[in-house]
Amino acid sequence: MADKPFLTDIKTLRERARQHIENGAVTEGYSADRETVIKLFNEALATEIVCVLRYKRHYFMASGINAEGAAAEFLEHANDEQGHADQIAQRIVQLQGEPNFNPEGLLMRSHAEYVEGTSLTEMIKEDLVAERIAIDSYREMIRYFGNDDPTSRHMMEGILAVEEEHADDLVTLLVHMH
Numbered sequence: 001m002a003d004k005p006f007l008t009d010i011k012t013l014r015e016r017a018r019q020h021i022e023n024g025a026v027t028e029g030y031s032a033d034r035e036t037v038i039k040l041f042n043e044a045l046a047t048e049i050v051c052v053l054r055y056k057r058h059y060f061m062a063s064g065i066n067a068e069g070a071a072a073e074f075l076e077h078a079n080d081e082q083g084h085a086d087q088i089a090q091r092i093v094q095l096q097g098e099p100n101f102n103p104e105g106l107l108m109r110s111h112a113e114y115v116e117g118t119s120l121t122e123m124i125k126e127d128l129v130a131e132r133i134a135i136d137s138y139r140e141m142i143r144y145f146g147n148d149d150p151t152s153r154h155m156m157e158g159i160l161a162v163e164e165e166h167a168d169d170l171v172t173l174l175v176h177m178h
């Protein structure tokens with residue numbers, strides 16, 4: 001008959017909150033491995049930046065060959081990925097880490113690849129592959145966060161849902177190519 005309280009008592013909670021206040025959102029109860037979380041987030045940040053660059057390239061190239069529908073989709077995705085990069089960088093700082101924006105090694109840190117593609121079909125296929133890579137790696141991150149970092153998990157769940165929409169948009173584009 002172990003006496004296991006459901007919540008930490010108020011006195012302890014209040015005392016703990018007063019310690020290391022410079023850590024801001026990172027409290028004593030943060031049970032994830034912060035270093036690993038920041039490393040994972042920096043890889044996700046690199047992935048998002050590489051995706052912004054690839055989508056921008058595809059946007060301008062598609063506009064050049066009068067593929068306005070695809071171009072509009074590429075631009076929308078580029079902007080979404082930029083938003084994701086910002087969210088991730090913000091979270092890294094909240095966790096008392098530093099977002100890595102160094103162009104050196106960017107492709108090594110990124111999970112997704114940067115493929116320019118020579119035809120519109122190739123561009124769409126490469127974007128779809130990159131989305132599918134992001135989807136699988138983000139799903140793994142979400143599983144890793146579990147209940148140790150619900151805020152990071154929740155954020156990545158939101159981003160994952162958008163990547164799934166992107167993949168779906170791209171499949172639709174691809175189908176209409178044939």
Ligand SMILES: [Fe+2]
Binds near residue numbers: 081
């Ligand atoms: Fe993204």
Ligand SMILES: [Fe+2]
Binds near residue numbers: 077162163166
């Ligand atoms: Fe995406």
